[in-house]
Amino acid sequence: MIEVCNLYKSFDGVEVLKGISATFEKGKTNLIIGQSGSGKTVLLKCMLGLFTPEKGDICYDDRHYSEMSIKKKRNLRKEMGMLFQGSALFDSLNVADNVMFPLKMFTKKPYNEMLDRVNTVLKRVNLENANNKFPAELSGGMQKRVALARAIVMNPKYLFCDEPNSGLDPKTSTVIDNLIQEITREFDIITVINSHDMNSVMEIGEKIIFLKDGVKAWEGTNKEIIHTDNEVVTEFVYSSQLLKRVRESYQ
Amino acid sequence: MNYIEHVGKYFSMLKQVLRKPQKWTVFRESLFREIQDLGLSSIGIVAFISFFVGGVVVIQTALNLENPLIPKYLIGFASRESLILEFSPTLLSIILAGKVGSFISSSIGTMRVTEQIDALEVMGVNSLNYLVLPKIIAAVLFYPFLVIISIFLGILGGYVAGNITNLVLSSDYISGIRYQFDPFHVTYSLIKTAVFAFVIATIPSYHGYYVKGGAIEVGRSSTRAVVWTSVVIIFLNYILTQLLLGK
Numbered sequence: 001m002i003e004v005c006n007l008y009k010s011f012d013g014v015e016v017l018k019g020i021s022a023t024f025e026k027g028k029t030n031l032i033i034g035q036s037g038s039g040k041t042v043l044l045k046c047m048l049g050l051f052t053p054e055k056g057d058i059c060y061d062d063r064h065y066s067e068m069s070i071k072k073k074r075n076l077r078k079e080m081g082m083l084f085q086g087s088a089l090f091d092s093l094n095v096a097d098n099v100m101f102p103l104k105m106f107t108k109k110p111y112n113e114m115l116d117r118v119n120t121v122l123k124r125v126n127l128e129n130a131n132n133k134f135p136a137e138l139s140g141g142m143q144k145r146v147a148l149a150r151a152i153v154m155n156p157k158y159l160f161c162d163e164p165n166s167g168l169d170p171k172t173s174t175v176i177d178n179l180i181q182e183i184t185r186e187f188d189i190i191t192v193i194n195s196h197d198m199n200s201v202m203e204i205g206e207k208i209i210f211l212k213d214g215v216k217a218w219e220g221t222n223k224e225i226i227h228t229d230n231e232v233v234t235e236f237v238y239s240s241q242l243l244k245r246v247r248e249s250y251q
Numbered sequence: 252m253n254y255i256e257h258v259g260k261y262f263s264m265l266k267q268v269l270r271k272p273q274k275w276t277v278f279r280e281s282l283f284r285e286i287q288d289l290g291l292s293s294i295g296i297v298a299f300i301s302f303f304v305g306g307v308v309v310i311q312t313a314l315n316l317e318n319p320l321i322p323k324y325l326i327g328f329a330s331r332e333s334l335i336l337e338f339s340p341t342l343l344s345i346i347l348a349g350k351v352g353s354f355i356s357s358s359i360g361t362m363r364v365t366e367q368i369d370a371l372e373v374m375g376v377n378s379l380n381y382l383v384l385p386k387i388i389a390a391v392l393f394y395p396f397l398v399i400i401s402i403f404l405g406i407l408g409g410y411v412a413g414n415i416t417n418l419v420l421s422s423d424y425i426s427g428i429r430y431q432f433d434p435f436h437v438t439y440s441l442i443k444t445a446v447f448a449f450v451i452a453t454i455p456s457y458h459g460y461y462v463k464g465g466a467i468e469v470g471r472s473s474t475r476a477v478v479w480t481s482v483v484i485i486f487l488n489y490i491l492t493q494l495l496l497g498k
Contacts, residue, residue, distance in 0.1 A: 048373050077375035088370040091361075092284075102374050105274050160373075 001025055002047065002158065002190055007056035009042055016042045017053065018214040027188045029181050029204040031195055034211035035236060040194045041085075043211070044162055047192065048082060049073055060158065078106055081151030083161040083180075087143040089135040089150070095122070096131035099150045106154065121149040125179060141172035145179070152183055159184065161193040165200055177203045198237060201225065210236070261457050267379040268387070268453070281385035289351050289386060289452070290393035294400065296350065297343060301334075301401040304342075305408030308333050313418035326419045327409070327427020332436070334405040339398045340440045341488050344447035347394070348480040352455040355386060356476035359459030360469035368460070383456040390448035398444045402437075439495045446491060447484050454480045 002024040009017040016039045024030040032040045045051045047058055049065065058065040060076060068076065089098050096118050103114045122128060125145040135143055144164060151159060161180060165173035181204045184191040195201065201208060205222035210233050218225075218233045225237060238244045272278035308330045316326060359382060362368050371378040406428055413419035419427075455476035462472040 045369075048369075050369055050372060074375040074377075077373055080373055082370065082373040084366045084370060086365055088366040090367055090370075104277050105374065105376060 001059075001061065002192070003059040004043070004047065005057050005059065007043070007046060007053050007058070009039075009046055009051060009053045016214050017046070019056070020211070020214070020216050021056075022209050022216060022219070024190050024192050025207060026190050027185060028206040029184050029191045029193060030207045030209070031193050031201060031205045032209050032211060033195055033201055033205075033236070034217075035196065038211040039214040040196075040211055041162060044160055044192065044194045048080065048160055049077060078102075078154065079157040081154065081156035081159045083144065083147050083151050083159070083164055085163040085166050087135070087140075087147040089143060089146055091135055094132050094134050095127075095138070095146050098135070098146060099153050102150065102154045117153060118149075121153045122146075124152070124183070125149045126175075140167050141169075141176065144168065144172075144176050148176070148179065148183070152187070155187065157189055159189050159191040161191065161195075163194055163196070165195065165197045170199060173197065173199060174203065180204065198240065201237075260461070261453070264379060264383075264457055264460065265453065267377060268383045268456075270377065270380050270384075272380060272384060273377060277381075278385060281381070282389055285385045285389035286393055288354070289389050290397065293347060293350060293397060296346070297397050297401050298404050300346060301339065301343070301404040302408035302411075304338060305330065305334060305405030306412030308338070308405070309409035309412045309424070310416060310418060313413070313416075323419055323423040324427035324430055326413070327424040328430045329427075330409045331406060331428045331432075334402055334409075335436050335440050339401040339405060340443040340447065341484065343398060343401050344394075344444065344451060344484050345481050347397075348451050348455075348484060349477050351390070352451055352477045352480045353473045354455075355452065356455035356459040356473040357469055359383075359456055360462040360472050363460060363462050364465055364469060379460065382460070383453065386452040386456060387449060390452040391445050394448035394451075395441045395444050398440060402440070439491075442495065443488065443491050446487055450483050450487065451480055454483060 004020055004022045004024075007017050007020045008015065020039070020043060032043060034040050042051060046053050060079075063076065065073070065076070090101065093101065096115070099118045099121060100114050103109060103117060107114070109117075118131070119128075122130070125148050127142060127145045127149065130138070130142065130146075135146070138146065148164075159180070164176050164180060168176065177200050180191060180193065183189070193200070193204070202222050205225065208218075208220055208222065208225055209216055210218040210225075210230075212232050218228065218230045220228065225233065228234065309326060312326045312329045312333075316323075316329075359368075362382070368378050368382075371381060410421065410424055413424050414421060455473075458472040458476035458479070459469075462468050
């Protein structure tokens with residue numbers, strides 16, 4: 001389990017996170033949702049160790065991040081996989097080398113064994129016969145799948161996804177969402193997804209944390225979010241005309 | 252941020268960069284890639300510039316030494332000294348600061364704004380060490396070779412120009428380039444080049460690594476990198492000359 005305790009973070013005197021506490025559970029897809037600028041990405045980057053919070057702590061399976069040495073933090077990061085919003089694939093490397101990179105860096109496996117592992121994870125994300133292509137030659141959905149393959153190639157304990165659907169069409173978004181959920185269950189990992197896509201929320205939101213102006217405003221599941229009376233949440237959930245009409249016809 | 256803060260941040264960066272590579276096999280791959288990108292790809296432009304500048308130096312020297320009391324072989328001597336002491340190590344480094352410096356700064360800057368550096372950090376990779384150390388080693392090892400090529404081609408260019416223009420006889424030119432040759436001047440030139448290579452690899456890396464924003468900021472950081480690299484090279488040129496040749 002990942003526990004976030006009373007987290008504060010500010011930039012140039014502006015408080016972005018204001019005492020956030022939350023838990024993220026194993027084997028579930030945990031979603032952090034909220035409007036743009038609500039602090040989702042900052043919270044995720046604090047959890048990844050890319051930002052240092054001013055106050056508060058993050059606990060990874062009872063290991064306190066604030067008490068770790070730089071070496072221990074680096075070792076912890078080897079247990080993490082991250083799917084970035086823009087995929088963040090290395091431009092100069094082809095698909096196979098991108099996915100193989102963590103294996104080359106942190107294991108002593110022979111090349112053939114690494115290639116087998118690369119092919120296995122690429123097959124898992126339904127992307128075969130693309131080993132020699134470069135990121136610039138791939139579509140947005142394919143790039144996301146390569147990035148997901150790279151994120152899981154080291155069998156991480158924690159998988160983080162920042163806006164996995166941004167820039168994708170609804171159909172591809174669903175494919176990526178389902179893939180993330182299947183991988184979470186298959187490998188029994190803790191997945192934290194940062195999203196403001198309502199389709200994702202409804203599809204895979206097994207646990208949802210709603211942020212508003214740097215504060216946790218609501219917590220629940222995808223089933224509970226439809227019936228909640230929390231005005232801030234309903235305003236966000238039913239902000240699209242389509243959902244508003246569906247709700248009206250349902251009522 | 253003021254200049255002192257930048258200097259402090261630059262040296263903090265070097266502390267992270269100058270560490271043992273996390274994986275030697277990965278480092279070796281990166282090193283060969285950097286030798287290709289920073290060194291081999293510059294041979295053409297270095298050869299072209301050196302050959303023609305060598306020719307121009309000879310022509311200008313010859314035109315300025317019209318006094319019949321001054322022996323003609325001094326044209327070769329003066330050209331050799333200019334090329335070894337100043338043109339090849341310093342001016343070539345400034346040219347490389349423009350070509351290679353902007354490449355380093357913009358490539359690392361793009362990696363920063365597209366979250367590729369964050370991806371490295373999340374994996375547990377020391378991104379500064381992984382990205383910058385191979386560049387430093389490649390530049391420091393390879394640029395002295397470029398300078399040797401440059402000196403050779405500059406002198407050759409002078410020989411060709413002298414012959415074509417008939418401003419200096421081949422025998423005078425060859426006597427001149429052999430006249431009072433001090434091997435330490437080549438050593439001095441190579442020491443300067445190694446120091447400048449370090450500057451060319453690190454200052455643009457610093458500007459690229461700490462860039463914030465988008466494409467325009469990457470462009471601006473690239474310009475800043477070239478300007479500061481050139482300024483530091485000129486300044487260090489003075490310090491090194493005083494230290495190595497001054498009495």
